Amino acid sequence: MSWELxxxxxxASGLTILYSAISIAIGFLLASGICAAMLSxxxxxxxxxxxxxxxxxxxxxxxxxxxxxxxxxxxxxxxSSEIAAILALSLCTAAYQAEILxxxxxxxxxxxxxxxxxxxxxxxxxxxxxRLPVAVRLTLPALTSEAIMLLKxxxxxxxxGVVELTTMAKDLASSTYQPLPIFAAAGLxxxxxxxxxxxxGRLAERAAKRGHA
Amino acid sequence: xxxxxxxxxxGVVKRFADLEVLSGxxxxxxxxxxxxxxxxxGSGKSTLLRCVAFLEETSDGFIEIDGEPLGYGLxxxxxxxxxxxxxxxxxRSKIGMVFQQFNLWPHMxxxxxxxxxxxTVRRLSRRQANExxxxxxxxxxxxxxxxxxxxxxxxxxxxxxxIARALALEPRIMLFDEPTSSLDPxxxxxxxxxxxSLAETxxxxxxxxxxIGFAASVATKIVFLDHGRLLVEGAPGDVFSKPRHPRIxxxxxxxxxxxxxxxx
Numbered sequence: 001m002s003w004e005l006x007x008x009x010x011x012a013s014g015l016t017i018l019y020s021a022i023s024i025a026i027g028f029l030l031a032s033g034i035c036a037a038m039l040s041x042x043x044x045x046x047x048x049x050x051x052x053x054x055x056x057x058x059x060x061x062x063x064x065x066x067x068x069x070x071x072x073x074x075x076x077x078x079x080s081s082e083i084a085a086i087l088a089l090s091l092c093t094a095a096y097q098a099e100i101l102x103x104x105x106x107x108x109x110x111x112x113x114x115x116x117x118x119x120x121x122x123x124x125x126x127x128x129x130x131r132l133p134v135a136v137r138l139t140l141p142a143l144t145s146e147a148i149m150l151l152k153x154x155x156x157x158x159x160x161g162v163v164e165l166t167t168m169a170k171d172l173a174s175s176t177y178q179p180l181p182i183f184a185a186a187g188l189x190x191x192x193x194x195x196x197x198x199x200x201g202r203l204a205e206r207a208a209k210r211g212h213a
Numbered sequence: 214x215x216x217x218x219x220x221x222x223x224g225v226v227k228r229f230a231d232l233e234v235l236s237g238x239x240x241x242x243x244x245x246x247x248x249x250x251x252x253x254x255g256s257g258k259s260t261l262l263r264c265v266a267f268l269e270e271t272s273d274g275f276i277e278i279d280g281e282p283l284g285y286g287l288x289x290x291x292x293x294x295x296x297x298x299x300x301x302x303x304x305r306s307k308i309g310m311v312f313q314q315f316n317l318w319p320h321m322x323x324x325x326x327x328x329x330x331x332x333t334v335r336r337l338s339r340r341q342a343n344e345x346x347x348x349x350x351x352x353x354x355x356x357x358x359x360x361x362x363x364x365x366x367x368x369x370x371x372x373x374x375x376i377a378r379a380l381a382l383e384p385r386i387m388l389f390d391e392p393t394s395s396l397d398p399x400x401x402x403x404x405x406x407x408x409x410s411l412a413e414t415x416x417x418x419x420x421x422x423x424x425i426g427f428a429a430s431v432a433t434k435i436v437f438l439d440h441g442r443l444l445v446e447g448a449p450g451d452v453f454s455k456p457r458h459p460r461i462x463x464x465x466x467x468x469x470x471x472x473x474x475x476x477x
Binding site for chain 1: 266268302305306308309310312314316317318319320329330333334375378379382
């Protein structure tokens with residue numbers, strides 16, 4: 001396999017990183033809302049949050065992807081396959097991230113909140129200064145894992161024709177008749193990206209960990 | 214002593230589901246003195262302290278801080294009525310609380326913990342808040358540890374930071390919920406010393422503790438709870454000297470066994 005082919009894979013991995021990063025970011029925003037809904041006292045909101053999570057955790061991403069891809073045109077939304085793919089990835093990771101965040105918020109020790117109450121912090125200050133930073137610290141390892149899972153799952157979007165690392169690998173494999181070296185190289189590129197993501201995750205954890213007992 | 218006590222507890226009842234933890238407590242905590250709440254585990258002493266801070270909702274009765282009702286007051290129809298959150302926060306601001314588990318915020322340094330409410334509640338500038346926080350840390354002998362995170366401090370140091378955090382807000386009353394119970398024996402001394410010097414400044418203190426020696430030597434009033442009722446209250450000399458109430462005898466025996474004999 002030539003460097004030229006390898007370089008094509010690296011270039012395509014840029015799109016994998018782009019789609020994944022956008023989906024993780026949108027997913028985090030959605031997850032914050034879903035988590036807030038699940039933890040809220042409003043029963044309807046809590047039920048809606050739980051339904052969302054059980055659907056998107058309980059069905060395969062590939063099915064979700066195809067559903068979104070075929071459903072959007074049916075309801076009059078003619079969006080590109082890239083947008084459909086990002087939407088499906090975002091919804092799926094939102095469900096997982098919402099569960100991770102919910103666990104994080106529920107693990108914030110009650111005593112930290114009581115200390116904030118006794119110091120006169122408002123509910124908003126307590127959320128912003130105590131609950132959120134502590135919950136994020138507690139969930140950093142799980143959020144890093146989720147980012148890695150999503151990056152790998154993004155290979156599925158090749159089925160709706162979005163160009164990214166796996167699509168490129170498939171195309172090259174069939175045009176060069178060298179499937180083995182090409183898929184091995186694609187796997188290597190995924191591995192390198194995820195090692196970098198894991199490294200960033202560890203750095204963030206270490207920065208946050210200084211205070212841990 | 215003025216006529217209005219620092220803390221007035223009247224007919225306080227606390228139930229958890231079917232379990233009655235406090236069965237009608239009446240108590241006056243005098244201003245400028247140290248009052249110690251003693252009693253066996255499950256006697257309701259920590260629950261009472263938490264009710265005084267309104268960290269627990271009382272099921273019945275009233276609590277007044279400096280003559281102002283906390284949590285529940287009398288409504289226009291003379292019925293017990295939950296007060297507004299703003300009133301609870303205002304009355305609570307007179308109280309500083311120290312917890313058994315310290316409850317320092319783990320993502321902030323010692324200085325950050327003490328300065329936090331000065332910035333977010335008192336609206337001081339970060340620089341002013343840090344200066345005041347540093348002065349408080351100095352008082353508990355920890356200015357050298359200002360930039361350490363709670364996880365980098367010993368239990369005794371963490372508890373002293375927690376005391377500094379409460380004192381920074383200039384409370385009129387300090388509540389201590391078993392402040393040395395989760396500390397190794399060799400670390401309790403440094404916390405008790407800080408509490409002793411605080412008592413000498415005339416701070417009103419209500420302390421739930423198992424440190425009989427501290428109670429006997431520092432408190433001016435001992436309150437003994439048993440099964441959610443106030444069993445005995447009085448000066449340490451009266452409560453501890455013989456003849457004693459049989460429940461107190463029994464309670465003290467456990468501690469005398471543990472080598473506290475010389476302290477009483």
